[in-house]
Amino acid sequence: MDGIRTESSEHSQPASGNYRGLLATEPRGMSPVARLVRRVLRSLGDPPLEFVLWNGERVAASGQAPVASLRIADRATLLRMCIRGQLELGDAYADGRLLVDGDLEKAIEEVYLHAPPVQEGALPGGRPRHRRRNTLERSRDNVHHHYDIGNDFYALWLGETMAYTCAYYPTPAATLDEAQVAKMDHVCRKLGLAPGESVIEAGCGWGTLALHMARHYGVTVRAFNISAEQVRFARERATALGLTRQVEFIHDDYRNITGACDKFASVGMLEHVGTDNYAELGGVIVRCLKPNGRALIHSIGRNRPKLMHPWIERRIFPGAYPPSLAEMMQIFEPWNLSVLDVENLRLHYARTLEHWWAAFEQSRDRVAAMFDERFVRMWRLYLAGSVAAFRVGEMQLFQVVCAPGRSNAIPWTRAQLYAS
C-alpha cells in the first residue's frame, strides 16, 4: 500500500511547517479561494487535513499536524466540493482532480472522527429509509452494477475462497484465506449443521459457503443469487468439485424462494435488501424453515440508523443500506422468530478489508489494464474508506442467529462454537 501514500512528487510530505504561518494570519491574509477551502474543512468538522490549491496555496484545518495533504487540481473542483460535499470528494478523487499525499485510510478515519456529531440521546424522527424501494427489477440492476463487473477482477484480490464478506480471524495474525474458511466454519457451527440436513442460502456470492457446507458438513444446499456472473462461476466450481448433486445454484431473487429447509443462511445479502423488504425476508425464512430449524443472517450494520455514505451508495453499491440492530429486528419480530445470538465482528471486517486492499494494490496494474485508472482510484477509495469506517466504528458487522419462536431445538450454550 506504500505506493499510494504519496501522489504528487512536489509535496511528498504534508507541509507541517507552513500551515501554522497561514493560520496565524487568517482570515486577513486569506485569498477568496482559501476561504472556500476553509468552508469545506468546516463542513467536515475541521479534521486535521491540509488542502493544497492548484496555485500552491495551502489551507489546514487547525493547529494539529495534518495526517495528509489533499491537492485540489482546479478551481472548478473546489467549487463542486462546496456544492456537492462528500459526493464530489469521492468523484474528484476518482477523476484524479483530488490527489492525496499521505495515508489515505487515516485521512478518511479523520473525516469520520470529526464529522459533526449526531444528536445524542435521541434517534432521528422517522428513521432513514431507502430513497427508492428495491423492487425485483431494481435489485437485479443494483446487483449487476457491482457483482457482474468481472469474476477475473474479484479473483485478483479476494483470495482463494472468493468470499466477498467479512472473514473471521481466530487470531489477528491469521491469513485472509484462513480467516474466510474460519468464518464459514463459524457460520456452520452457529447453524449446527448435521449430515443430511437441507440448507437454503439467500445471496450466495460465488458459491463459496454453499460448497463448503456440502463438502465439509454433508448437507444439501439450494443457493439463490440474482447475479448472473456469480451463478455461472458458482456452477462451474460445483462441477469441478463434483458437488452438483449436493449443491444447486438458482438464479433467482430471495423473494421467490420456496421449499422447506432445516437451516437458512444469508451472508452479505441483507445490505442490498432495504428495510422496506425486511418483513418479507422474515416471511421467506418462516415459510422455509422446518419447526426445529435455525437461520443465520450476516450483514453490515450500524450502531444507529443512518443512510449509506452518499458516494458509496451512488458509485459503488446502489440501493445499499446497512441497518441498525433495531431495524434488523423488523425481519424477526413480526414473525415471532426468536433471536438466539448476535455477534458483532466489526474489527474482523476492518482486518478483512486491509487484506483485500493490500491485494488490490498489488494487482493495481492488472486492474488498470482490465478497466482504467479512474476505476483503480474509485475502488481504492472504496476499500480504504471501508477500512476506515470499520476501524472507527462507523460501520458494524452483525451475525444474527434465530429460530422459530416455539422451537426448543436450540443450542444449550455457545460453547460448541469454541470447542477445538
Added chain:
Amino acid sequence: MDGIRTESSEHSQPASGNYRGLLATEPRGMSPVARLVRRVLRSLGDPPLEFVLWNGERVAASGQAPVASLRIADRATLLRMCIRGQLELGDAYADGRLLVDGDLEKAIEEVYLHAPPVQEGALPGGRPRHRRRNTLERSRDNVHHHYDIGNDFYALWLGETMAYTCAYYPTPAATLDEAQVAKMDHVCRKLGLAPGESVIEAGCGWGTLALHMARHYGVTVRAFNISAEQVRFARERATALGLTRQVEFIHDDYRNITGACDKFASVGMLEHVGTDNYAELGGVIVRCLKPNGRALIHSIGRNRPKLMHPWIERRIFPGAYPPSLAEMMQIFEPWNLSVLDVENLRLHYARTLEHWWAAFEQSRDRVAAMFDERFVRMWRLYLAGSVAAFRVGEMQLFQVVCAPGRSNAIPWTRAQLYAS
C-alpha cells in the same frame, strides 16, 4: 412438586373418558353454565383442559385428552372468568376458588400454546407501552411491592447465592447454586473484568454479583438499588465478608447514578425500568462509562412487543415490562453505543425457575406460616407460570454487551468466555 399435582380428592385424574361423551352431545345436552365454560375455553383458544363445575358437570375443550382438570368452586367465579378473563383465572386460583388437578405447569403451557395467534408478518401498530410511567416514586413503590416482602422468605428457595435472576447452566445437570455462580462468572467474563477496575451496578438485588466481582475479580463496585430490604441485607453480607472497602451499596435509583466506571452491569433491573425510560438509562451508561469501558444488560425479554401478562403485572410485578430486542435497542442506539454480543438464555431461565419452584414447594409450609395459603397459591402460580412461559418461548432472557461506539478496546472474539 408432586404434592400439587392433585388438588381435589374426588377427581384425582382428568376424566379422560367422560368428556368425549359430553362433546358428542354438544351443544344440545349442555346446560347454560356449561355453555359459559365453553365460551371461556374458546377465549383461551381451546387448550386441552377440562373444567369441572361445582355440580360435578365436566366441560372439555376438544377431542384431545386434557392435561389437567380445573375445578370451579362456584357460579360467581365462572361469571367473573367470563368478564375478567385471565386476570380472574389467576385470582381464582390464588383464592382456592379454582383448583387444578393434574400438572399445573403443563396446563399453563397449553394455555400459552393455544393462545389466539398474534397477527404474523406485522407488528402491532403503536408498540405497547407501560400503562403508567415508572417515575422515581412509582418505581420505589413497585420494587417495594415485590422485593421487600421478606429476605427470609426469599432465602427459602433462591439457594445460597440469593441471586434472583436467570442462572447459567454449563450443563443442564448443574445445581442451582453452581449455575448462579457460573452466571456471575459468565457476566464477569463478558465484561472482561480486570483487577483494580471500577464497576457500577444498577439494580443489585441482595448484592450477590457485586460481592462476587469484588472477591473473585479484584474490582471495586458501587451498587445501586431502591429496595431498602435488599440494600440492608447486602450491606450485612459485605460486612460479614470483609468487603466494605471494595463494595459500596447505595440506596438510590439508577437515574441518580453519577461517577465514572470501567464497567457497567445491570442484571435483572431492566424489567422494571419501562420503555419510556430506556433512552435515559442509556444516557446514564454513557455518562458513567470511560471511553474504553463496557456494559452488560441482562433482562427478561420477548420475541416481539407484548404487554406483561395482566395477572403478573397486577399481582406480582407492578410496572414490569419485558422488552423485545428492538425495544431494548432504544437504550443503546440514541447514544451510539455499539452492541457487541447478545445471548438468549431462555431455556436456562426455565431451568432456574424449575429449581426455584421445587425449593419453594419444599418450603411451602414455612411460607404458609410466614404469610398465608393464598400467598402460597399466588406464588406457586407465578413460579409455575414462569416455567411454562420460558419453556414454550413466550418469554426470553437476553444478555446484551455494549461499548462506546468509538472504542476499539473490545474483545477480538468470544473464545475467552469458553476457555477453561
